[in-house]
Amino acid sequence: MRIGMAGAGNIVTMCLDAVAQIEGVSCEAICVRETSRDKGQNLCDQYQVNKLYTSYEEMLSDEDIDVIYIGIPNNMHFEYARQALNSGKHVVCEKPFTTNAQELIELSELAKENHLFLFEAITNIHSPNIQKMKQAIQKIGRVKLVQGNYSQLSSRYAKYLSGEVHPAFDPKASGGALYDINIYNLHLCCYLLGAPANVTYTYNRGFNGIDTSGVISMQYPDFVATCVGAKDSQSPGFFTVQGERGYVSVVGTPNVCPQIEINVEGDTQTYNGHDIDNHMVYEFKNFNQMLSEGALAQCYEYLEHSIRVMKVLEAGRNQMDVFNSSI
Numbered sequence: 001m002r003i004g005m006a007g008a009g010n011i012v013t014m015c016l017d018a019v020a021q022i023e024g025v026s027c028e029a030i031c032v033r034e035t036s037r038d039k040g041q042n043l044c045d046q047y048q049v050n051k052l053y054t055s056y057e058e059m060l061s062d063e064d065i066d067v068i069y070i071g072i073p074n075n076m077h078f079e080y081a082r083q084a085l086n087s088g089k090h091v092v093c094e095k096p097f098t099t100n101a102q103e104l105i106e107l108s109e110l111a112k113e114n115h116l117f118l119f120e121a122i123t124n125i126h127s128p129n130i131q132k133m134k135q136a137i138q139k140i141g142r143v144k145l146v147q148g149n150y151s152q153l154s155s156r157y158a159k160y161l162s163g164e165v166h167p168a169f170d171p172k173a174s175g176g177a178l179y180d181i182n183i184y185n186l187h188l189c190c191y192l193l194g195a196p197a198n199v200t201y202t203y204n205r206g207f208n209g210i211d212t213s214g215v216i217s218m219q220y221p222d223f224v225a226t227c228v229g230a231k232d233s234q235s236p237g238f239f240t241v242q243g244e245r246g247y248v249s250v251v252g253t254p255n256v257c258p259q260i261e262i263n264v265e266g267d268t269q270t271y272n273g274h275d276i277d278n279h280m281v282y283e284f285k286n287f288n289q290m291l292s293e294g295a296l297a298q299c300y301e302y303l304e305h306s307i308r309v310m311k312v313l314e315a316g317r318n319q320m321d322v323f324n325s326s327i
Helices: 010-019 034-047 056-060 074-086 101-113 128-139 157-161 177-193 280-293 296-317
Strands: 002-006 026-031 051-053 067-070 090-094 118-121 143-151 198-205 211-219 224-230 238-243 246-251 260-264 267-271
Touching (some): 056 074, 090 280, 101 118, 101 296, 118 296, 128 238, 177 296, 198 296, 280 296
Parallel strands (some): 067 090, 143 224
Antiparallel strands (some): 143 238, 198 211, 211 224, 238 246, 246 260, 260 267
């Protein structure tokens, strides 16, 4: 798995650290804007990456690269992924995959037509702890209630309040709490329990209309799920599935899923299958295994899951005034 990375932000740095820990996976090049050349070069030097590009088209023509990793602002994901697929490259794209479901469906069809791998870089569903949680749900009886909370005060929130709008708080860049942070709760909910029937989103509105925090409620045939995401405040993180015979819960933030608690008829056990600090390692190990085995069918199952999540995200987004006025 020979990767060319687009971007130079914090997520790219974390990705470089993860890739360095996996046998058979390497970063061959980094692509940045001309204005970020120095930052890109520093990353190349730090992680022993041989090539630095300031032209995305040039990186796409590099025959030493077979996978493109996209770690840039949300609103740019679709076009960068489309270009990569049209260039015959496999793609790993940061969350949220795209800004709406139709864009992702288009990418999915393009990948399938060209027999290419297309992955969403979402950490939690590849966690060993979540695999354990998925098994444990079968023991807790009929599910009646799901609750999730991932609230993390953004390091950019103070600047946002002063009027400096980073892409993470910019509606034009598809920022906001739902797309940037609550998405982890939604991935867990849809991965463990499938897609909901109805979606309602209520949120705290920032001065430019963006959701700085919010609650998405999802109605299933037999239960209800509520997921909280906040960038304007903080709270202990968790994700709990309650059944008639017990519960299973992520103890800690839903992006990392550091520990699982399982309660069946009053008997409580804890589990942690993580043995690596950088939680991105698990997803890239999984991607590399599928790629090396040619497991396109498995890849496309994950892709269908991502489409389900994107439909939920879009349903919530469409209930926000700032997006309704521009769509």
